[in-house]
Amino acid sequence: MNEARSRTPWLDEEEEAGLVRAAKQGNRHAFLALVDHYHRPLYRLAFALARRRDDAAEITRESFARAWAGIHAFPEGKRFFPWLLRMARNLSVAQARRRAGEPTAAADLSPVATQEERDDAANEYRILDAFRSLRPDEQMALALRVVEGLRYGAIAEWLDQPVGVTLTRLSTARGFLLAKNEERAEGGEAKP
Amino acid sequence: MIHLTLQQLSAFLDGELTEASTELIRRHLSECDACTLRFARIEAQEEVMVRILVDEPGDAFFVELSESIAKATTGGKSAPTAKRSEAKKTKAADRTAVTPRPKPELRPAPKPEPKPTPKPEAKPAVTSEPKPAPKPEPPPAPAPRPAIVSRPEPAPAAPARPPAPNSETRPILYGRRVEDKKRRAPGAAIAWIAAAVLCVIVMSAAWVGLHRGDGAPRAVPRPDADRAGAPVESAPLDVSAPPAVATNEPTPEPMPPVATPTPADTHAPPEAASQPVPEVALDRAPEPEPTLAPTPAPAPAAAPEKPHEKPAKPKATARADRSSEGSLRIMVPGRQEAAVTPKPTAPTPERLVERPAQNIVPVRTIITETVVSPDDRDADPPPATTAPPARTTASPARLIQEAKSASLRAAKSKDPAAFDDAASAWERAMPAIGSSPEELAMARREIAQARFQAWAESPTASRREAAVTAARAYLLYAPPGPERDQAWTWLGRLKH
Numbered sequence: 001m002n003e004a005r006s007r008t009p010w011l012d013e014e015e016e017a018g019l020v021r022a023a024k025q026g027n028r029h030a031f032l033a034l035v036d037h038y039h040r041p042l043y044r045l046a047f048a049l050a051r052r053r054d055d056a057a058e059i060t061r062e063s064f065a066r067a068w069a070g071i072h073a074f075p076e077g078k079r080f081f082p083w084l085l086r087m088a089r090n091l092s093v094a095q096a097r098r099r100a101g102e103p104t105a106a107a108d109l110s111p112v113a114t115q116e117e118r119d120d121a122a123n124e125y126r127i128l129d130a131f132r133s134l135r136p137d138e139q140m141a142l143a144l145r146v147v148e149g150l151r152y153g154a155i156a157e158w159l160d161q162p163v164g165v166t167l168t169r170l171s172t173a174r175g176f177l178l179a180k181n182e183e184r185a186e187g188g189e190a191k192p
Numbered sequence: 193m194i195h196l197t198l199q200q201l202s203a204f205l206d207g208e209l210t211e212a213s214t215e216l217i218r219r220h221l222s223e224c225d226a227c228t229l230r231f232a233r234i235e236a237q238e239e240v241m242v243r244i245l246v247d248e249p250g251d252a253f254f255v256e257l258s259e260s261i262a263k264a265t266t267g268g269k270s271a272p273t274a275k276r277s278e279a280k281k282t283k284a285a286d287r288t289a290v291t292p293r294p295k296p297e298l299r300p301a302p303k304p305e306p307k308p309t310p311k312p313e314a315k316p317a318v319t320s321e322p323k324p325a326p327k328p329e330p331p332p333a334p335a336p337r338p339a340i341v342s343r344p345e346p347a348p349a350a351p352a353r354p355p356a357p358n359s360e361t362r363p364i365l366y367g368r369r370v371e372d373k374k375r376r377a378p379g380a381a382i383a384w385i386a387a388a389v390l391c392v393i394v395m396s397a398a399w400v401g402l403h404r405g406d407g408a409p410r411a412v413p414r415p416d417a418d419r420a421g422a423p424v425e426s427a428p429l430d431v432s433a434p435p436a437v438a439t440n441e442p443t444p445e446p447m448p449p450v451a452t453p454t455p456a457d458t459h460a461p462p463e464a465a466s467q468p469v470p471e472v473a474l475d476r477a478p479e480p481e482p483t484l485a486p487t488p489a490p491a492p493a494a495a496p497e498k499p500h501e502k503p504a505k506p507k508a509t510a511r512a513d514r515s516s517e518g519s520l521r522i523m524v525p526g527r528q529e530a531a532v533t534p535k536p537t538a539p540t541p542e543r544l545v546e547r548p549a550q551n552i553v554p555v556r557t558i559i560t561e562t563v564v565s566p567d568d569r570d571a572d573p574p575p576a577t578t579a580p581p582a583r584t585t586a587s588p589a590r591l592i593q594e595a596k597s598a599s600l601r602a603a604k605s606k607d608p609a610a611f612d613d614a615a616s617a618w619e620r621a622m623p624a625i626g627s628s629p630e631e632l633a634m635a636r637r638e639i640a641q642a643r644f645q646a647w648a649e650s651p652t653a654s655r656r657e658a659a660v661t662a663a664r665a666y667l668l669y670a671p672p673g674p675e676r677d678q679a680w681t682w683l684g685r686l687k688h
Contacts, residue, residue: 028265028266031265032262032265035258035261035262035265036258039254039257039258039261040254043249043254043257044246044247044248047245047246047247048245048246048247051244051245053247053249056247057257057260060257060261061257061260061261061264062264064261064264064265065261065264065265068265123240124240124243124244127237127240127241127244128244131241131245142241143245145206146238146241146242146245146246147245147246151206151208152203152206152208167199167202167203167208168199170202170206171197171198171199171201171202171203172198174198174202174234174237174238175198175202177237177241178230178233178234178237181237182233
């Protein structure tokens, strides 16, 4: 069983509320403090959704820019990161639409790769390709679990949804990936 | 055997189950190869996903990213406060543009009398503007917008219109739309609610009329007197008229299907197929089920009482809720398993052991009499008749001792058959092993090791398969560290 391992020390709620309040009043340094704390997890999640480093950086940058532009509309009493996360999710959906026709990037294999390495690469390719066809909310839940190692309660909090929905989305996503991978492996396709 | 659902496996993988549920799933996995393999595949897939979804580009990248974000939040964009004041103006302008009637608060502050005169209100505020304003200059000529002209505070270079419908105005427009929706919503909602209530009333009236039939006075079904000697055909009619009708319940709960001990009900009806099978609830100790264990013939009057005592049995819906610590409990597996295998399977030895002693015999009797068809009985003998005697006759300590001595013999002789015997001995001793994870891990390790060594000494396809299964089962219990690595090593060697 996987142990829960959150990689991000989340900001204290009071501290975050103070920073957001100051940012709403135009204090840019307060906003940059939020950026400093949250740009790493946001980039990691954006990378899980976009799977390209430049796209992930662009999504991160644009999310913070939109957050700064719309900080005056930020609702009181809410956490900042879920709000940011929704922007990143929407941007990644738009990014995925733009890149819809492009094939999934295959792993770089050396010409002398062994058969085992080729099989592993093919497996990774299949899973990655199946991950692209998950729904955005399932991708996000799975990314929060896999990348950030959050527990279900925290995932539900960040995605603003009940815990039962988180459980269902994660299990549905895993089942879909499993079925898709096996189906394609049996069909002998998806060699990178 | 009812297999684990994806939700259970997923929550088990993430360590989100309670201790009791985790232990029950472990027990199931130790018995069910299909679920073990499925779990191993999910676990392997998870490892791949960690590899392909996680990116750690390093501190230099993040420093650069942070700087570019800082630039993006300054370059060409104004501070939020300026935007906010501008947005306020735009909002006010928009509001007055939509409703040109001037409001008192839009009038200049120095005006002494707050009451509006009715005549100027009919016109836009442009006409009323020169009256309070002591300024000599007239309002701007080209199509003056009322709010801007009548705004008292000195707005620095306030434009007549917002510059562009960009992100600055979006929240305001959105807010206005929301307000409009709120304004419109109650009428539609009331109409819908009224229609729904009307439908419910009409349907319940029709339903009550249908079941009253000849207009006889409605009586709460008396459990003892009316139904004890009632014929079999009348039983469903009585059952389908629960007291929920009197409370105007729109969807009355169906009664438990096997309430009457008549042979006609022993064939599960379609509703019974979707009813929960008690063994499905993995995280609860199986309760003595009144619908499965009535006394068949001698006491028919006792059975009809049960549905009224417990009218709502747990539904077979997958449900996850949070315990007091915030962790999840899987109450019941998913529906598809219950729908695919509607009939109760023969109880596994663990389940029989966990039941209270007085319930073992009636439950098994009912199951074999009612559910298992003669073909099934011929095809495979019920395990409940064979397994429990072996468990009850051989003492646990003796079984474990035999397994240990078999392991020692195999280690000395290095004979593959001896390793097979040792593995079999440990498998026989598994039910005698305690429930602690350490003991289970020890037994699983012995089995996996014996199977692997048997395959290593004399590799055959069947030994390989058995060794893979045993190694995967051991992986569920192996603590992280060298022991778990050892299991992975076995699996790696078995695969290639």
